[in-house]
Amino acid sequence: MIPSEFEYHRPGSIAAALAVLEEHGDDARVMAGGHSLIPMMKLRMADVPHLIDLQSIDELKGISVEGGKVTIGAMTTQHELITNDALAAAAPIMREAALLIADPQVRYMGTIGGNVANGDPGNDMPGLMQCLDATFSLHGPDGTREVQARDFYEAAYMTDREDDEILTRISFAAPKGGQAYEKQKRKIGDYATAAAAVIIEKASGKVASASIAMTNLSDTPVFSEAAGSALVGSDCGSDAMSNAVSAMLGDIDPTEDNRGPVEFKKHVAGVILRRAIERAWSRA
Amino acid sequence: MKDLEDRQERIDNLKGLGCSRKRVEDARFTQGKGNYVDDVNLPGMLHGDFVRSPYAHARVKSINIDAAMALDGVVAVLTAKDLEPLSLHWMPTLAGDKQMVLADGKVLFQGQEVAFVVAKDRYVAADAVELVEVEYEELPVLVDPFEALQSDIVLREDIKDEKEGAHGARRHHNHIFLWEEGDKDATEQVLDEAEVVAEEMVYYHRTHPCPLEPCGSVASMDKINGKLTLWGTFQAPHVVRTVASLLSGIEEHNIRVISPDIGGGFGNKVGVYPGYVCSIVASIVTGQPVKWIEDRMENLMATAFARDYWMKGKISATKDGKITGLHCHVTADHGAFDACADPTKFPAGFFHICTGSYDIPVAYVGVDGVYTNKAPGGVAYRCSFRVTEAAYFIERMIEVLAIELNMDAAELRRINFIKADQFPYQSALGWEYDSGDYHTAWDKALAAVKYDDLRAEQAQRVEDFKAGKTRKLLGIGLTHFTEIVGAGPVKNCDILGMGMFDSCEIRIHPTGSAIARLGTISQGQGHATTFAQILASEIGLSADSITIEEGDTDTAPYGLGTYGSRSTPVAGAATAMAGRKIRAKAQMIAAYLLEVHDNDLEWDVDRFVVKGAPERFKTMKDIAYAAYNQAIPGVEPGLEAVSYYDPPNMTYPFGAYICVMEIDADTGEHEIRQFYALDDCGTRINPMVIEGQVHGGLTEALAIAMGQEIAYDDMGNCKTGTLMDFFIPTAVETPHYTTDHTETPSPHHPIGAKGVGESPNVGGVPAFSNAVHDAFRAFGLRQSHMPHDHWRIWKIANDLGLHG
Numbered sequence A: 001m002i003p004s005e006f007e008y009h010r011p012g013s014i015a016a017a018l019a020v021l022e023e024h025g026d027d028a029r030v031m032a033g034g035h036s037l038i039p040m041m042k043l044r045m046a047d048v049p050h051l052i053d054l055q056s057i058d059e060l061k062g063i064s065v066e067g068g069k070v071t072i073g074a075m076t077t078q079h080e081l082i083t084n085d086a087l088a089a090a091a092p093i094m095r096e097a098a099l100l101i102a103d104p105q106v107r108y109m110g111t112i113g114g115n116v117a118n119g120d121p122g123n124d125m126p127g128l129m130q131c132l133d134a135t136f137s138l139h140g141p142d143g144t145r146e147v148q149a150r151d152f153y154e155a156a157y158m159t160d161r162e163d164d165e166i167l168t169r170i171s172f173a174a175p176k177g178g179q180a181y182e183k184q185k186r187k188i189g190d191y192a193t194a195a196a197a198v199i200i201e202k203a204s205g206k207v208a209s210a211s212i213a214m215t216n217l218s219d220t221p222v223f224s225e226a227a228g229s230a231l232v233g234s235d236c237g238s239d240a241m242s243n244a245v246s247a248m249l250g251d252i253d254p255t256e257d258n259r260g261p262v263e264f265k266k267h268v269a270g271v272i273l274r275r276a277i278e279r280a281w282s283r284a
Numbered sequence B: 001m002k003d004l005e006d007r008q009e010r011i012d013n014l015k016g017l018g019c020s021r022k023r024v025e026d027a028r029f030t031q032g033k034g035n036y037v038d039d040v041n042l043p044g045m046l047h048g049d050f051v052r053s054p055y056a057h058a059r060v061k062s063i064n065i066d067a068a069m070a071l072d073g074v075v076a077v078l079t080a081k082d083l084e085p086l087s088l089h090w091m092p093t094l095a096g097d098k099q100m101v102l103a104d105g106k107v108l109f110q111g112q113e114v115a116f117v118v119a120k121d122r123y124v125a126a127d128a129v130e131l132v133e134v135e136y137e138e139l140p141v142l143v144d145p146f147e148a149l150q151s152d153i154v155l156r157e158d159i160k161d162e163k164e165g166a167h168g169a170r171r172h173h174n175h176i177f178l179w180e181e182g183d184k185d186a187t188e189q190v191l192d193e194a195e196v197v198a199e200e201m202v203y204y205h206r207t208h209p210c211p212l213e214p215c216g217s218v219a220s221m222d223k224i225n226g227k228l229t230l231w232g233t234f235q236a237p238h239v240v241r242t243v244a245s246l247l248s249g250i251e252e253h254n255i256r257v258i259s260p261d262i263g264g265g266f267g268n269k270v271g272v273y274p275g276y277v278c279s280i281v282a283s284i285v286t287g288q289p290v291k292w293i294e295d296r297m298e299n300l301m302a303t304a305f306a307r308d309y310w311m312k313g314k315i316s317a318t319k320d321g322k323i324t325g326l327h328c329h330v331t332a333d334h335g336a337f338d339a340c341a342d343p344t345k346f347p348a349g350f351f352h353i354c355t356g357s358y359d360i361p362v363a364y365v366g367v368d369g370v371y372t373n374k375a376p377g378g379v380a381y382r383c384s385f386r387v388t389e390a391a392y393f394i395e396r397m398i399e400v401l402a403i404e405l406n407m408d409a410a411e412l413r414r415i416n417f418i419k420a421d422q423f424p425y426q427s428a429l430g431w432e433y434d435s436g437d438y439h440t441a442w443d444k445a446l447a448a449v450k451y452d453d454l455r456a457e458q459a460q461r462v463e464d465f466k467a468g469k470t471r472k473l474l475g476i477g478l479t480h481f482t483e484i485v486g487a488g489p490v491k492n493c494d495i496l497g498m499g500m501f502d503s504c505e506i507r508i509h510p511t512g513s514a515i516a517r518l519g520t521i522s523q524g525q526g527h528a529t530t531f532a533q534i535l536a537s538e539i540g541l542s543a544d545s546i547t548i549e550e551g552d553t554d555t556a557p558y559g560l561g562t563y564g565s566r567s568t569p570v571a572g573a574a575t576a577m578a579g580r581k582i583r584a585k586a587q588m589i590a591a592y593l594l595e596v597h598d599n600d601l602e603w604d605v606d607r608f609v610v611k612g613a614p615e616r617f618k619t620m621k622d623i624a625y626a627a628y629n630q631a632i633p634g635v636e637p638g639l640e641a642v643s644y645y646d647p648p649n650m651t652y653p654f655g656a657y658i659c660v661m662e663i664d665a666d667t668g669e670h671e672i673r674q675f676y677a678l679d680d681c682g683t684r685i686n687p688m689v690i691e692g693q694v695h696g697g698l699t700e701a702l703a704i705a706m707g708q709e710i711a712y713d714d715m716g717n718c719k720t721g722t723l724m725d726f727f728i729p730t731a732v733e734t735p736h737y738t739t740d741h742t743e744t745p746s747p748h749h750p751i752g753a754k755g756v757g758e759s760p761n762v763g764g765v766p767a768f769s770n771a772v773h774d775a776f777r778a779f780g781l782r783q784s785h786m787p788h789d790h791w792r793i794w795k796i797a798n799d800l801g802l803h804g
């Protein structure tokens, strides 16, 4: 549990951080809260000769809710997601999900940017971002570009982000309708056995729109368009829910690990999704 | 009245037996001021780190240390070749086997020590580990003990042709021993003729004590005066000194072993590890102090595991539930080397306590020890030697028998308990239970949880479940366990030839305070608190005026250390006995001071009083002063005593635990609604410490039963080498516990105390596990292996067709 030697950088601006990234290329990596990266370095699974700590870059921090649009700086901690009242009012699902991540100690350090940039299928925020149809802003040597969360994840630890880009902020429209985040885990501090993010809009007693994303059931988060569609137009009754679950099961591809065999994970994914739908619907 | 009040006040001032005195050690622990091995930092100290095997079974073709040696700051890289001239490439284990210190030609488990890097800096050592090039040739792996006993694959080539092991005949090259107790023929006959027989394979999975502080040592060889000082995470420092002397040839008086504060042991720190040996050798070779501290993964993957017992049981009874016989065959997976920490003559520990709390007329136990490609160990994880396996076995067999008989499991226990008037009780497997009153404890427990109401609620729940009204099941987990602790009588218990007595040495200072030193070593049990209380009640000085010191072999009397709940039964007894010697001498001094005959005095709380003249007395404080400032004819100056206590028998704590658990049949999640724990540990020294021990032990039991395991894949890779996968409960997972007690003193212990630290682990595991089983009993479940994590519980439900 001892990392190999590395040089520590603490730039004060995005531009300065990009300059260090550019100078050291593959040998450099940015660090946010460090709660995914440092364990990897200690296990010597990640070799980072130049570590660029983003904590002194104020431009990357803060939460704003304006005109129905939520913008969150990449360096905002998960703890801040929980304690920000404006965010809790605009998108209660953020708070609900953040409270299910790790434990208070990790949440004081871990950031939303690190969580979504990491690319670990176990992270909770990526699925939620897909459910919210969030947009990621990436800042690179050629300026800024935007990518949809639904297009961002390619495989485990592989994302659309280029090595010389920094994720600066995340934005999404404050969701309408009922929301729920449901997660099964083995203990506090554990990643999901299965988790579901669900947002349902209701109109005249029927589902007007539904967005569903699942976590830790494939090598990327799974936005299940089919599962959402299965609910639209229904009264969210048990048939509709079964249809949504079947559709979701067609989209996930879990693997066996210490949390259990594939069959179990699929079963739990179904149970968790049902619960999330029921709860979101009750709030719609 | 005034006198009585005054006397009570004097008793209270002592803070002796029965007082919930706050733990004196906690001030430093809770403020980060403990002093652990890793806090030892000496000038010029070097740091060691291991190159470990990535394979479970492989031949080591070559080891190239050149690149590592070339790294700036690297002082040495030791391999088996370097240790061989000193005959230290292998070391003896506590179980009479031997173990490689560094890989000698092959590796036998993943994580095995291959080379030891010594560097000026901990970080350089870690870098150098990466630079050691080891060429392996993979060999086929055996992770299943049943397969190992059939396989042509030879694990231990060093003893391949040896037909005799430390514990008798070996019938296969992967076989270690067969150990038997009881009357096999008679038991088989009873089973053959029985009205009812229940048969089941009960597996107690491999787990690990995982103490908060991992293992480590600092060795410092002073070449000028020839003295070796060794700080380490040792549960038995004196035994370590003797072993170190025998292995190194350094005379025992030239070795000083110090166990400083220890951050939990739970059996993990009883054994001798290659890291200790390598740090000693490296210090001898370099002449500088060498520190070795393992990390969490190394601790989980390479130091002593616990359990891994496959217990095939048969229990017979009459139709109305009177048990007539018990038969058990264990296949014990010991891993690559037999490094179990048991008294020498007991290769399966005290597993033959497996008749439990029941009056079983005839029984037989056979245990086959087997080598596999897994880490060595087999320690008593917060239990007396293999007692938790035994308790789990019998408490599962009782449940299975209850199913077979279609009988309530509480009632089945009640009709088979050993009765209060049968003590001292001779068990069919050779133990003499000292004291107990099981029926009283059981009735108290059942009444406390309103057992009949719970069963009614459960029946309703089953109906509701079947009717589709709920997906949650209710389990009621019962356990009545009997522990056997306090090893033990020197006549049959020893570790490496050292009899398992223990010791206490007391010095009373002139002003009436004292220091007592013991051969044991606290790892969180609170010895500094409770042993002072024992002594306070014996000698009449306040516990606050008594320092308890342990762990330094230069100052403490020889003792066998702390594990197996032996400290109170053995060292606690030594403390009381040494205290009585102090009091005997004090009586002579008091008689002189009061100018009366010894026999004219009687002891009263903290003083000797002239019989019939209560106003004439001398307090222990007065006496202590006199011992140092007066010439008393026929009495040596000073006030000191030492006692080495060889217990006449073990002690047999017991308890009744009941766990009420809600189980989600769909997700496999559980919630513990109620946990009631009644413990009878004889005389209660400090109720608060007892309660703390029970809470901690129950939480470990919860972990073991509900998720904690050391698991391997088919290639022998350890799948649970980090705390991400190795389950340690947090406050969130830990339920509320209700503790209770009865008090049946041990008749042979000087103060009647029995030991309690391990009872909750012994009794807790079957209580949790039985709750899971019980929830599914109505649906046909007989036996399912632990740990009962989500997917395994889900699988029970799935296999029983509960997912529609």
Ligand SMILES: Cc1cc2nc3c(=O)[nH]c(=O)nc-3n(C[C@H](O)[C@H](O)[C@H](O)COP(=O)(O)OP(=O)(O)OC[C@H]3O[C@@H](n4cnc5c(N)ncnc54)[C@H](O)[C@@H]3O)c2cc1C
Binding pocket: A029, A030, A031, A032, A033, A034, A035, A036, A037, A038, A054, A074, A075, A100, A101, A102, A103, A106, A109, A110, A111, A112, A113, A114, A115, A116, A117, A118, A122, A123, A124, A125, A165, A166, A167, A168, A189, A190, A191, A192
């Ligand atoms: C015990 C424990 C339990 C946990 N449980 C959970 C859980 O249940 N659910 C969950 O979601 N997470 C969990 N985590 C992970 C935790 O939430 C992490 O903190 C988070 O995933 C990463 O955030 P970070 O700020 O620590 O990122 P870091 O560890 O600093 O970085 C992670 C990765 O993202 C990259 N990165 C970070 N910021 C940027 C950026 N602005 N631009 C580009 N790349 C960037 C880094 O280079 C690195 O590769 C757990 C962690 C621990 C230690």
